[in-house]
Amino acid sequence: TRSTRPQRMLKAVQKNATKGNPESVISAIDYFCKHSEWAMNVGDEKGSILDSVVTEVNPSTVLELGTYCGYSTVRIARLLSPGTKFITLEFNPANVTVARQIIAHAGLQDKVTVVEGSSGDLIPQMKERFGITTFDFIFLDHWKDRYLPDIKLFEECGLLRKGSVLLADNVICPGAPEYLEYVRNSPRYENRYYPAHLEYTKVEDGLEKSVFLG
Numbered sequence: 001t002r003s004t005r006p007q008r009m010l011k012a013v014q015k016n017a018t019k020g021n022p023e024s025v026i027s028a029i030d031y032f033c034k035h036s037e038w039a040m041n042v043g044d045e046k047g048s049i050l051d052s053v054v055t056e057v058n059p060s061t062v063l064e065l066g067t068y069c070g071y072s073t074v075r076i077a078r079l080l081s082p083g084t085k086f087i088t089l090e091f092n093p094a095n096v097t098v099a100r101q102i103i104a105h106a107g108l109q110d111k112v113t114v115v116e117g118s119s120g121d122l123i124p125q126m127k128e129r130f131g132i133t134t135f136d137f138i139f140l141d142h143w144k145d146r147y148l149p150d151i152k153l154f155e156e157c158g159l160l161r162k163g164s165v166l167l168a169d170n171v172i173c174p175g176a177p178e179y180l181e182y183v184r185n186s187p188r189y190e191n192r193y194y195p196a197h198l199e200y201t202k203v204e205d206g207l208e209k210s211v212f213l214g
């Protein structure tokens with residue numbers, strides 16, 4: 001049967017990227033998406049903004065929602081200090097399989113734990129299963145209608161502390177209007193919008209950074 005796009009992306013990484021070299025894995029995926037098949041990775045333009053926020057926060061605990069193929073997982077993991085706890089959640093088992101191989105090709109398998117399951121089920125288990133009390137940095141890039149319920153879940157589970165940073169992809173395209181309205185109207189968040197474009201296109205998109213004020 002025909003391969004899937006994530007499987008073709010993995011093949012491109014295994015063929016074109018140097019093992020143990022995260023930059024070459026990132027470049028191989030961006031090249032694949034620009035010249036072979038578009039895919040919903042955060043991409044190079046928004047990826048650079050992601051890099052700058054991760055570097056600025058220098059987090060000790062990180063959560064990513066929506067691993068997909070592991071592109072942003074590699075971007076984040078390559079910047080983390082030793083000993084940082086990084087968890088990424090993905091509920092499609094086929095994507096988990098591809099992401100783990102792409103992360104391993106980058107040599108970053110010891111920096112991140114890919115957990116199979118849905119954010120709605122797993123977020124309440126973060127403390128008991130992974131010994132996490134609060135997250136310093138959270139990257140939201142999963143189904144856009146899950147952004148709002150999941151940020152509320154973070155609050156309810158006490159997983160945010162004063163200064164926790166949430167960075168949300170695609171707040172313009174495909175869009176997360178309810179999420180944007182919530183964080184921008186809540187006195188508990190300080191927000192900043194980073195204008196950019198939808199990965200590998202000229203379509204307007206951007207990232208919203210929200211700092212929890214406690």
Ligand SMILES: O=C(NC/C=C/[C@H]1O[C@@H](n2cnc3cncnc32)[C@H](O)[C@@H]1O)c1cc([N+](=O)[O-])cc(O)c1O
Nearest residue numbers: 040066067068089090091092095117118119141142143
């Ligand atoms: O739809 C988009 N992203 C959804 C991402 C979805 C990925 O996260 C997982 N997931 C979903 N809810 C989950 C809950 N828990 C765990 N994994 C979950 C899905 O199994 C998939 O691997 C998207 C679409 C475009 N686009 O132009 O159309 C551009 C983008 O940058 C995008 O991020």
Ligand SMILES: [Mg+2]
Nearest residue numbers: 042141169170
């Ligand atoms: Mg996205």
